[in-house]
Amino acid sequence: MSELLSVADAEQLIRQAMPVFGSERVALDAAAGRVLRQIVRAEREQPPFDRVMMDGIAIAMSSSSRRRFMLSGLQLAGMVQQTLSDPDTCIEVTTGAMLPRGCDTVIPVEQTKRDGEYYLLADDYAPTIGQFVHPRGADCRTGDVLLEPGMCLGGPEVAVLAGNGVAEVEVAAIPSVTIIATGDELAGVDQPLLEGQIRGSNDRALAAALRACGFDDVQLARVADDLAATTATLAELLYTRQVLVLSGGVSVGQRDYVPEALRTLGVRQVLHRIAQRPGKPMWFGIGPQGQVVFALPGNPVSALVCAARYLLPALQSATGLAAEPPMPVCLESAVDTNPALTFFVPVHVHHDASGRAMATPLPPGTSGDFSSLPRTHGFVELPPGLAVVPAGTVATFYRW
Template identity: 30%
Template sequence: MILIKDAIQQVKDNCKPLLKEVIKPIEKSGNYNLYKDIYATINMPPFRQSAMDGYAVHLHKDLNYTLVGEIKAGDNGNPILKPGDAVRIFTGSPVPDTANAIVIQENVSVKENILQTEGNIVSNQNIRPLGEQVTKGNLALPKGTKLTPAAIGYLTGLGITDVSVLKKPSIALVTTGNELIDAGQPLTYGKLYESNSKMLQNALYNLKFYDVTLHKIEDDFNKTYSILNTLINEKDVVIISGGISVGDYDFVGKALDALEVDTLFYKVKQKPGKPLFFGKKDQATIFALPGNPAAALTCFYIYVYTALQKLMNRDSIELPRIKAKSNSEFNKKGDRPQFLKAHYSNQSVTILEGQSSAMLQTFALSNALVFMPSTTDKININDQVEVIVLPI
């Protein structure tokens, strides 16, 4: 049985970035990372641009200017202004080459065609220079940049319609168990509605991983072997829920052995989620999670999340851990470190009732996990505890 810190390190060491290129339309590239540097093909802004509503002037020694025209956003005229001339101008409009300052409308008075300004005017004030954000041919965004809404807006403003991004992993979610049926079917005695696939699929969608397929395997060795063999050859990540223990009808471990999957660890000294498997074969990263729903989701956030971030070549690959004051008491049984379902708010955290690995009701009310190390037997009210903030 492996320690938590060693298990996490095994995941980090054995999940190598995919570094595969895929072209995405800019509007569908959110949360991807750039595969390569992007260079500007235009200046941004592509012309001298007014930063304010006001008047573009050709400076001279007097405070009065002659109003000779108007320039709206989208106009393509470039009137020649003599010293002492001014044009009405609006935010985003092109600034004439012969204008060297913009006076905001609040600082002028206009009578007929004479513009009277207040105070000193500084050269180039309120003018966005050509290429202020980026100049043509220069680096717009470096490779590896995560495409946030702001990044997408910026690149679109440069006229970019498609981007080269790092491919996200293809993922198979596999559930096992003859007792499991789909929601919506009649629930007969001895059957349970299968929930782990939808739970884990939604966790992946929440992290913007959408290349996800669902598969159900009966408790049969040959079927387990066949389906896992296909998925391991086709997918980047295979996540199995259930069937990894050593019962007479748990065939996942036996099938993985028969498939010659390299076992990097099996069983972690933790609660919940002790029967966790992590392995590799060829390009595939393989997790076999416990069948109990709360244990499966806990293992997903601690280990699978880290693997996915590493495959995407991201810098922050573990969920954030912070210190917070406990609003609750909790007594730990046994010597295994424990992940406790909790709710974090305003620098304090409440450990919730119902910590069973089979219970999702408490998890549904949680936004964090409190980590209780093996050296701690009891948490008291006002103790400082380690909190793992969940991405929900």
């Protein structure tokens, strides 16, 4: 039996072995939430002209001291640039319009009074030259770097892409994932239950966790506890998919065929068995063409803990997707553990009167008992060394 790896060593080995999934070009409307893989430069100056910032009138204040201006034209947003030929006149303007030639100041409509063909400035209003004019190039200059690789594309970034004519954008590729549930005892969610069967839930739970993190290309598969069937199914999926996530069949039982099938198919074992509870039997490896294989234990709590602690962070890091960092919480009550193992304990998190994050441990009876998990927000990681972790201990919290 191989020696158990520490959680820290397992995490490092996975990080070092993870491949880069490359990039792809997608339409701008499909880019939200993706990670940029190109430099984006300014298409032209922004704004591309001196831009009017308020509805009102545009005047040549540097050439006239008048407070009463005859209306000589109209400049709407989207119109070609008009010209103020007489500095003693004004041009009506709207927000977003080009500042007419010959004008240098905008007077808001609220500070004027219309008198026939004339505009009069309010008696107590003192304008300044250049007010309410957004100068050409004030935001950026042609060729300026606006976005860089590695940025996650949210609303502001998509606005920059659209504003600079980027209709297609290069982003980090999202790998294809197949989740394979193993076990003769599993029945589908819509199938009748026979004696000795349970409904499979791990595959749906893992798929939901992946999709919530931005991994949309997720498929489900199922295989019986049979070496030939397991090998054949994995061989086909290794040929067509980039990431395989197995649930069950990974321990050392007489019908746990997953490690043997993966060895037969040339998948290099990076790790097997970690000094942790739950999730000790976890297996991870890399296929002949760089395929990623996570083989998780079959008990539901074990599978979800290993997914949140290893699978999701590894995929997020490899694709550049933003991950919610773990945070410190304070245990409200003591937890019994095994000094030789890292313990992952489901908790409910709330904040006390001082704003400190407090975690109420809600450990399930076994790693197969998952009905209480919806009352938890995630789990804390309790390092080895103590048989009882006392209340008040600050622990690292990972969200489901």
